[in-house]
Amino acid sequence: MSLFTPSGAGASRVAGEIDSVFIFITLVGLFFFLLTQGFLIYFAIKYRRRKREEEEETPYITGHTLLEWVWIVIPTILVMVMFAYGFKVYRDIRMPPPGATEINVTGKQWFFEFKYPDGRSAINEVRIPVGKPVKFILTSRDVIHSFYLPDFRIKQDLLPGAYTYLWLQPEKTGTFDIFCAEYCGVGHSIMRAKLVVMGQQEYDAWAGGAVAAAPGAVPTVARGKKLVEDSGCLACHSLDGTAKVGPTLKGIYGRKVGLTDGKTVIADDNYLRESLLEPNTRVVKGFQPVMPTFKQTLKEEDIAAIIAYLKTVK
Numbered sequence: 001m002s003l004f005t006p007s008g009a010g011a012s013r014v015a016g017e018i019d020s021v022f023i024f025i026t027l028v029g030l031f032f033f034l035l036t037q038g039f040l041i042y043f044a045i046k047y048r049r050r051k052r053e054e055e056e057e058t059p060y061i062t063g064h065t066l067l068e069w070v071w072i073v074i075p076t077i078l079v080m081v082m083f084a085y086g087f088k089v090y091r092d093i094r095m096p097p098p099g100a101t102e103i104n105v106t107g108k109q110w111f112f113e114f115k116y117p118d119g120r121s122a123i124n125e126v127r128i129p130v131g132k133p134v135k136f137i138l139t140s141r142d143v144i145h146s147f148y149l150p151d152f153r154i155k156q157d158l159l160p161g162a163y164t165y166l167w168l169q170p171e172k173t174g175t176f177d178i179f180c181a182e183y184c185g186v187g188h189s190i191m192r193a194k195l196v197v198m199g200q201q202e203y204d205a206w207a208g209g210a211v212a213a214a215p216g217a218v219p220t221v222a223r224g225k226k227l228v229e230d231s232g233c234l235a236c237h238s239l240d241g242t243a244k245v246g247p248t249l250k251g252i253y254g255r256k257v258g259l260t261d262g263k264t265v266i267a268d269d270n271y272l273r274e275s276l277l278e279p280n281t282r283v284v285k286g287f288q289p290v291m292p293t294f295k296q297t298l299k300e301e302d303i304a305a306i307i308a309y310l311k312t313v314k
């Protein structure tokens with residue numbers, strides 16, 4: 001609906017859903033605005049003062065049970081419908097389908113850096129094939145930025161020291177804007193990037209050529225694997241399910257982990273990141289807090305690569 005959005009029809013199914021929720025809520029609001037304002041004007045005219053005050057006493061009204069029930073029940077149903085409808089779409093926005101291609105995005109003053117799974121990186125431009133789900137894993141190297149794709153109706157902050165994510169599945173080819181939508185300093189207005197959605201064949205041809213042109217690029221998972229091997233992780237963590245000094249890394253990603261303080265946590269990107277940098281903050285139950293921090297030795301890209309690798313250790 002070009003009436004509500006600057007760039008015309010959405011570029012994904014989810015974008016269409018978000019538009020529908022927005023239009024639904026707007027129309028309900030518009031209906032009640034017209035209803036209440038209509039009555040306001042109507043009553044102002046109908047009950048205007050015609051005679052002098054002392055000749056026209058207003059009636060004393062104490063209540064109207066039916067009317068009260070009507071204006072309680074109908075709006076309650078309407079807001080519940082808004083909630084249910086909005087929540088359904090919110091779930092679609094937040095839950096990437098399994099098997100989505102993961103692309104790491106790092107915000108820096110004042111550009112976006114993209115890292116493909118095959119190890120290539122690009123500044124301010126990311127290319128993906130049409131019709132396939134892509135999950136962007138976002139972080140920032142300095143201040144809070146925001147990753148905003150108006151054609152897809154989605155937006156997510158990039159936070160220093162943490163991961164957030166966003167997913168989309170483009171339904172049509174073309175070039176789409178990516179804006180930083182969080183004021184992040186003097187260069188904020190120039191912090192923008194392009195999402196290029198290509199046909200599958202075109203994409204394959206481009207990706208093949210791009211990989212050949214970047215011979216030094218190591219696929220993220222392979223890089224993570226090497227880092228895990230070279231950093232000494234395997235002295236304390238097994239890959240086959242046996243517990244050593246530390247818990248096994250087999251199937252670690254997404255696992256529900258019991259902690260020494262009795263709480264549980266899902267071993268997601270942020271927990272794994274914390275475990276590398278602040279390993280003794282939330283220790284897995286049954287193990288001693290003896291792991292050293294890798295704060296000094298691992299760079300942010302290394303941490304992302306290790307997490308990408310751990311996702312494959314099943």
Ligand code: CUA
Pocket residue numbers: 107110144145146180181182183184185187188189191
């Ligand atoms: Cu980055 Cu605004």
